[in-house]
Amino acid sequence: MPIDFTLTSYQRRLQRIAREFANEILAPLVRAADDDPDPQRAFQSVKGAYVESYKLGFATGFIPKKYGGGGISNLDLQIVVEELTAVDPGFATILLVNGLALMPLVWFGSEKQKQAWLPRATSDPRGEYLAGWTVSEAAGAPGGTANFDGPAQYPAGIALTATHDRKNGEYVLNGRKYWPVNAGGWDLQGADVNVCIVRTEPKQGGSRGLSAIIVPRGTPGVSYERPIAKLGHRLCQNNSVVFADVRVAEENAFAIGDGDLVINKAFTWSGPVAAIAAVGVARSAYEYALGWAKKYTGGGDVPIINHQIVAYTLAEVAMKIEAGRAFAWKAAHYHDLHDANGHAVGPMAKVFCSEMLFSAVYQSMKVVGVNALDRTHPLERYLREAAVFPLYDAGNIGMQMRKICTVMAHADFDPRAIASCSATPFGKIAPPPADVQVVGRNLKRQA
Ligand SMILES: Cc1cc2nc3c(=O)[nH]c(=O)nc-3n(C[C@H](O)[C@H](O)[C@H](O)COP(=O)(O)OP(=O)(O)OC[C@H]3O[C@@H](n4cnc5c(N)ncnc54)[C@H](O)[C@@H]3O)c2cc1C
Structure with missing residues (x-):
């Protein structure tokens, strides 16, 4: 397949539907829910939006069609998640945790268990399933x-x-x-x-x-x-x-x-998802700061974007976002090729984009200036959202980096494997049972 970043007509339609949902149904609820001191009330206040998103297939789209899900690819999921997180990453997390919970059943469950539990998730007539x-x-x-x-x-x-x-x-x-x-x-x-x-x-x-x-x-x-x-x-x-x-x-x-494998694989699957979620928030911060810089003069003769330092700062943010999106898409594509076994590239994309997000929001705030601290502007919320990314979804410096290092340390690791989209090794970590042989920090069961 050639390298081509052009969206298909299906992906453009997904993007349009997700964007319309995010802007028209979700966006009006965000401010009040974010401000609510009661976390349960905040969560309940978006239940109606969740039901709408369930009907659109966003809540279980990643489950295979065989069990009533949308059978959406990891790459197509990227398109939806960027649009939702550009408006609110917390709401998107509600949907995506359905995947963290149910995809392990798809990968590790018996056929009987899949038939017993997955169709219930995908066919809730109320649209409230969690x-x-x-x-x-x-x-x-x-x-x-x-x-x-x-x-x-x-x-x-x-x-x-x-x-x-x-x-x-x-x-x-x-x-x-x-x-x-x-x-x-x-x-x-x-x-x-x-x-x-x-x-x-x-x-x-x-x-x-x-x-x-x-x-x-x-x-x-x-x-x-x-x-x-x-x-x-x-x-x-x-x-x-x-x-x-x-x-x-x-x-x-x-x-x-094998619960360790379940944890590792689920948080590997979610790596590119969290990565594109970070891109979504960064995009919103950047677009807000760019719009501001093109209008605000600060009392000078021209809008502040005409000052080189301001324009350079925004250009840097734009570069980081493009790099982040490309990386998230690449990791999702790798997951499509290798049944979500990108135990290095998935976490890499998550770590890269979540660290990128924090600096992108901070740079956007510097462009807007002191007014970025005023809660009537959205940047202080983006900063709070950005702080979550390196810490959630298995934490960057803990579980996610550890997986990257485990893959790299494996005796069979090919440093060009990620570039060429070929498989990378991963397995159980010590202590070894008696019948397995240690290879690097990983284990291979003896024949
Ligand atoms: C919005 C949000 C949603 C979440 N959703 C879920 C969810 O749906 N389900 C769920 O179960 N959890 C969820 N979590 C928790 C989240 O997945 C955490 O990332 C996870 O608990 C790991 O946190 P931690 O790395 O801080 O672990 P901790 O064990 O608390 O570690 C604390 C610190 O010690 C360091 N550390 C400890 N041991 C090591 C080591 N061996 N190597 C390197 N560093 C180490 C960690 O890196 C970290 O800096 C959520 C959290 C948030 C904020």
């Missing part, structure tokens, strides 16, 4: 999330335990999660499902003792505390979830012993 991606845990010794695959045993890393009650055919969950988006649902009684990462083997390290389990809404023993009040992304709901002797049917479990 899935929670319930992984992260609260800070504290020895808690946290970044070390989820470290060799330490319970309670380090993932400390939500799931004890197998074989007699009753159930897992019993105990512990808590902190940060998951959507998990509490519209009424704080739970999302339709929560896909939880649990420790099924407390005596094993995180690369061997973790699994995934689907916890449906209404399961007794799960409770939701008041959502977290955040600096940015205030339209999405981040939850604190408590599990007390929660009994879940064993057929809801998947990727048993």
Whole structure:
């Protein structure tokens, strides 16, 4: 296929639909929701917009057509996400967390589990369906999330335990999660499902003792505390979830012993998505500052864009945005070719674009000047949104950079693989089980 950045007519139509939705339905709600001191009320205030976006296919478009989803490619998803995040990245996060939660089922679930859970997600007549991606845990010794695959045993890393009650055919969950988006649902009684990462083997390290389990809404023993009040992304709901002797049917479990792979792959899939989301916010900051610079004279004879320092600053921002978009598209294309296994390029795009965003917003603020601090202008919100990007979606300096380094350190890594869109190696991380051989920091099962 030739290298060609021209959108197809289908992609142009997707872009138009997403842009119209974002500008006409979402934009009028953003200011009040962002200002609302009550995070749950802010989240609920965009429920109507969510229902509209569900009807347009944005909430489950990434699920394969076979299960009722849109079967949209990673590249096409880029087009939609840029338009939504240019208006509000927190709202877009509500939609995308459905993907973080449900795509693991597509990759790791059995056919029976896919048939049981995915069509429900894609065919909700109310359009309210939410899935929670319930992984992260609260800070504290020895808690946290970044070390989820470290060799330490319970309670380090993932400390939500799931004890197998074989007699009753159930897992019993105990512990808590902190940060998951959507998990509490519209009424704080739970999302339709929560896909939880649990420790099924407390005596094993995180690369061997973790699994995934689907916890449906209404399961007794799960409770939701008041959502977290955040600096940015205030339209999405981040939850604190408590599990007390929660009994879940064993057929809801998947990727048993491979929960680390689930976490890694989900956050690799979302890498290009977060990358283009950063581009969307940067685009809005840049366009606002450019418009301002072309009109505002500051009392001088000409608009400030005629001052070289101002024009140079804006030109730099424009360059960074173009580079970021190209990188995000490239990573999404790579994911289309390799079933979302770009464990280096996906995180690279996310890290690059999210770091780019912060400087793009700051430079845009310098162009606007002191008035950028006035809340009647949108730049202070963009700065708050920008602060989220390097820290969420597995954190740049923690999980995402670690994946890039793991791929690079692998004995079989070809440094030209990303340029040529060929596969890059990735696998389980130490400690090794007895039947595997260590290759670099990765493992290969012996034949
Ligand atoms: C808007 C938003 C949405 C989110 N959505 C979800 C969601 O849907 N589901 C969900 O489960 N979570 C969600 N999160 C949480 C998010 O995914 C975090 O990125 C994740 O919890 C990891 O955070 P952390 O790297 O700060 O981990 P922590 O464990 O809290 O780490 C703290 C610090 O220690 C460093 N660190 C620790 N160990 C290492 C190491 N081995 N190597 C390098 N650095 C290390 C980290 O880099 C970080 O700087 C969301 C967060 C936000 C803000």
